[in-house]
Amino acid sequence: xxTKEQTYIMVKPDGVQRGLVGEIIARFxxxxxxLVAMKLVHATTEHLEKHYADxxxxxxxxxxxxxxxxxxxxxxxxxxxxxxxxxRVMLGATNPLASAPGxxxxxxxxxxGRNICHGSDAVDSAQKEIALWFPEGLVQYSNAMEGWVFx
Ligand code: UDP
Ligand code: MG
Numbered sequence: 001x002x003t004k005e006q007t008y009i010m011v012k013p014d015g016v017q018r019g020l021v022g023e024i025i026a027r028f029x030x031x032x033x034x035l036v037a038m039k040l041v042h043a044t045t046e047h048l049e050k051h052y053a054d055x056x057x058x059x060x061x062x063x064x065x066x067x068x069x070x071x072x073x074x075x076x077x078x079x080x081x082x083x084x085x086x087x088r089v090m091l092g093a094t095n096p097l098a099s100a101p102g103x104x105x106x107x108x109x110x111x112x113g114r115n116i117c118h119g120s121d122a123v124d125s126a127q128k129e130i131a132l133w134f135p136e137g138l139v140q141y142s143n144a145m146e147g148w149v150f151x
C-alpha cells in the first residue's frame with residue numbers, strides 16, 4: 001500500500017553551480033509533491049560526515065566530502081505518496097551512466113562523483129536526514145492542490 005511520506009532531497013554543489021536548482025524543484029512540484037522545507041546551505045565537513053556516516057570507510061568517502069563541501073547545497077523536504085521510493089526513481093541510478101533518460105541524473109549528469117542530487121534511500125534514513133538538516137523543524141501549511149493530486 002502507498003503511504004504519505006517525507007523524503008530529504010538535496011541539490012548538490014555541482015547542481016547549484018550548473019543552474020539546475022529550478023529544474024530539480026520543478027520536477028518534484030509538477031509531480032505533485034508538497035515542499036515542506038527548503039534552504040541554501042554551505043555545509044561544514046563535520047555536518048557532511050554525519051550525513052554520509054554510513055559510507056565512512058569507502059574509498060570514495062574523502063573525495064565525496066570534499067565535493068559536497070565545495071559550495072552551497074539546496075536542502076529540501078518533499079512530502080507525498082511514496083515520496084522516498086518515488087524520489088529515488090526520479091533521481092535515477094547513483095551512477096548517471098546507468099540512469100535512464102527522463103530521470104534527473106539521466107538527463108543532466110555523467111559521472112558518479114558529480115551526480116548533482118541526493119535523495120533518501122529509505123523511510124528511516126529520510127527521518128534521520130530531515131532531523132540532521134532541519135533541526136528547526138518543517139513548515140506546516142495546507143496546499144491548495146492537494147485535493148487535485150490525492151483522492
Ligand atoms: N559516490 C561516489 N563513488 C561511488 C559511489 C558513490 O563518488 O563509487 C558518491 C555519489 O555522489 C553518491 C554518493 O557518493 O551519490 C552517495 O553514495 P550512495 O551509494 O549513497 O548513492 P546515492 O544514495 O546518492 O544514490
Ligand atoms: Mg545514499
